[in-house]
Amino acid sequence: MQRRHFLKTTGIASLGLTAAGSVSANPDGDTYRPGGPKQGSANSINLNAFHTNEELTKALTKVEQRSGRVSLEEIARSAGRNDPVWEVKVGNGDTKVHLITQIHGDEPTGTEVALKVIKQLGLSDSKQVDHILDNLSFTIIPRVNPYGAMYHYDYNGDGSEEWIARRQNTQAWEEGDSRYEPYYHYDSPGGDPGYDMNRDFNVRPPSEFNPRTDDEASWWGEDEEAMHMPYEGHTLFASGLRLAPEIRGVTESFNETDPDYAITHHHKGGNLYPGSGDGNKPAKQTLLSVMASYGESYLDRSPFFPDDHTPVSQAVNPFLDEETSTRSIKLNSLVIEALAERGNSVFDSVTRYGYYPLWGSYLDGMCPNFANGGDSVPGMLYETAYQTDDLGQKALGRMLQLTSVGFLESFEALADDPSLGDTSVETYFDTPLYGEGIQRRR
Numbered sequence: 001m002q003r004r005h006f007l008k009t010t011g012i013a014s015l016g017l018t019a020a021g022s023v024s025a026n027p028d029g030d031t032y033r034p035g036g037p038k039q040g041s042a043n044s045i046n047l048n049a050f051h052t053n054e055e056l057t058k059a060l061t062k063v064e065q066r067s068g069r070v071s072l073e074e075i076a077r078s079a080g081r082n083d084p085v086w087e088v089k090v091g092n093g094d095t096k097v098h099l100i101t102q103i104h105g106d107e108p109t110g111t112e113v114a115l116k117v118i119k120q121l122g123l124s125d126s127k128q129v130d131h132i133l134d135n136l137s138f139t140i141i142p143r144v145n146p147y148g149a150m151y152h153y154d155y156n157g158d159g160s161e162e163w164i165a166r167r168q169n170t171q172a173w174e175e176g177d178s179r180y181e182p183y184y185h186y187d188s189p190g191g192d193p194g195y196d197m198n199r200d201f202n203v204r205p206p207s208e209f210n211p212r213t214d215d216e217a218s219w220w221g222e223d224e225e226a227m228h229m230p231y232e233g234h235t236l237f238a239s240g241l242r243l244a245p246e247i248r249g250v251t252e253s254f255n256e257t258d259p260d261y262a263i264t265h266h267h268k269g270g271n272l273y274p275g276s277g278d279g280n281k282p283a284k285q286t287l288l289s290v291m292a293s294y295g296e297s298y299l300d301r302s303p304f305f306p307d308d309h310t311p312v313s314q315a316v317n318p319f320l321d322e323e324t325s326t327r328s329i330k331l332n333s334l335v336i337e338a339l340a341e342r343g344n345s346v347f348d349s350v351t352r353y354g355y356y357p358l359w360g361s362y363l364d365g366m367c368p369n370f371a372n373g374g375d376s377v378p379g380m381l382y383e384t385a386y387q388t389d390d391l392g393q394k395a396l397g398r399m400l401q402l403t404s405v406g407f408l409e410s411f412e413a414l415a416d417d418p419s420l421g422d423t424s425v426e427t428y429f430d431t432p433l434y435g436e437g438i439q440r441r442r
């Protein structure tokens with residue numbers, strides 16, 4: 001297991017890239033260590049505040065029944081427990097938004113926010129919602145990783161199973177599943193191995209390429225842990241293999257939607273806002289970080305701009321053209337501005353997550369949109385902080401409310417102007433990168 005250590009623990013550092021902030025060891029659970037209990041992250045959250053799979057299914061079904069404008073479809077079943085993965089469609093507009101949450105099972109707030117938004121869009125008769133639904137069409141997958149979300153094991157060794165949500169799905173790798181067992185397949189202290197599914201995507205469409213069988217031995221590194229797939233003149237480092245049925249479902253959903261925008265929601269660890277805490281003011285946390293995916297036209301703004309012979313495909317996504325890249329950055333600017341206008345202290349601390357491509361991730365694997373002729377899609381990632389000691393249960397509720405309001409406000413602005421013509425890219429680049437532990441979860 002030690003030989004697979006490098007990608008798990010050092011990730012981007014192993015590429016010879018350096019962030020604006022240092023890439024530090026993570027005490028917060030991102031760097032999963034086989035054989036040892038997962039640290040921190042899941043346990044800092046009271047999971048009882050979140051919907052179980054049964055409750056989520058019930059809530060979505062209820063909205064569909066009451067709404068008349070929401071449709072609910074099961075697009076996959078989870079590996080292991082055979083839980084449904086739901087896709088929700090709502091809206092009649094020309095601009096299509098694809099939104100996924102909780103691809104990491106221990107990152108549950110996005111699902112709660114998505115559910116709030118689905119209820120608003122499905123049941124509200126406000127002018128704001130009418131306007132949004134006239135102009136936008138949503139495809140929302142509110143919990144990509146239902147088994148990870150509900151994972152139980154005997155964490156304390158006391159003979160009873162605790163609900164310990166986890167990052168991975170639950171799926172064994174067996175000989176013949178792919179040429180080699182990929183680096184993003186993990187053992188588990190609970191006994192069930194599984195995949196980090198945000199490393200399992202592949203840019204090449206299923207209709208033309210199956211990464212499980214159509215790869216070549218020479219694409220794999222000497223360590224035989226990651227497939228570095230050549231494509232269109234680039235080497236796509238650590239491409240995914242679409243081994244998880246959940247990811248095959250999301251891929252199909254995305255390709256059928258052919259969206260104009262793609263959004264994904266994650267968690268991050270607790271981080272301080274850069275420069276806060278000077279003088280008499282206490283340091284404040286950054287509770288939300290955002291990230292745009294972009295291509296070579298913004299290479300010089302990349303925090304991972306190669307300063308040696310690093311390939312472009314390790315600093316930016318070369319399949320995102322300038323127009324797409326600009327809209328991706330503007331979508332992030334829009335959200336930053338919409339939240340700043342709320343004037344609430346929870347969201348005056350938005351930071352930026354330094355972008356570099358993860359070729360097996362949803363944004364980098366799907367947004368090139370080769371299934372639809374390579375008409376690339378702007379992408380955005382939200383990362384909200386975990387509930388921490390100074391953010392109690394009430395504050396969590398307030399944060400969920402604010403996040404859903406932030407979502408709806410940015411959707412309203414997107415409905416006003418799908419091209420985001422008036423939004424400035426500079427808002428995004430003026431937003432500080434969050435420093436210590438910058439590449440934590442995603």
Ligand SMILES: [Zn+2]
Nearest residue numbers: 104266267442
């Ligand atoms: Zn995540």
